[in-house]
Amino acid sequence: MVDYCALQNEPINFDLGFTCPECGDKGRPIKIITLKSLLVPSALAKLEPSASYKMCTNKACSVVYFNERQGVFKTIDIKVEVYTKSEDEDCPVCYCFGWTKKRVLQEFKETGRATALEEITAHTKAGRCGCDVNNPEGSCCLSNVKCLLESITKES
Ligand SMILES: [Zn+2]
Structure with missing residues (x-):
């Protein structure tokens, strides 16, 4: 599959040894700019910018983003509906x-x-x-x- 979007090719250096606190999904790394752009104000106020965030890929789980300190953001914390x-x-x-x-x-x-x-x-x-x-x-x-x-x- 050809991927035309250069963004996906940017390396992200994260500690990857943590999983979704709710469902145990390994998740995939997410850049902090994505959270800063898409969290609703009340959720953004709880962002930990020095933490590493991953996205839970389990469709059935309501956690969208999680970090290695058990911090989570759920679907209601995101400005848009999550595909x-x-x-x-x-x-x-x-x-x-x-x-x-x-x-x-x-x-x-x-x-x-x-x-x-x-x-x-x-x-x-x-x-x-x-x-x-x-x-x-x-x-x-x-x-x-x-x-x-x-x-x-x-x-x-
Ligand atoms: Zn999950």
Whole structure:
């Protein structure tokens, strides 16, 4: 899979030996800028900037971010709905350019086409994406968009 988003290639040096205090998920490292951008004010006030944060990848767990000091931020602490934790059709899959699950599904149903992938790819290639401050995963959404499209085309 080709990844056009340069953000994902930036190395992050974290102590990785801690897991989600709620479900035990190993999680994936998240940059502090993503939390600073996406936490609601009351949650941001509890941020520990010197801690290492990871994102819980378990869909069933309400913890979004956790650190090595048992600190957690849950879905209600995030300004946006978190794609990897949500079943909602109005949840964005691409946070930068405004594609919700519903919009992708609708376009495909009405036109048989899925321009989302081409459009988002073109924008990221042009250097316009701001995944680290818009997407709660802190990384490029293209793999999520691809998975969503694959699940749609499989169904139809
Ligand atoms: Zn968890």
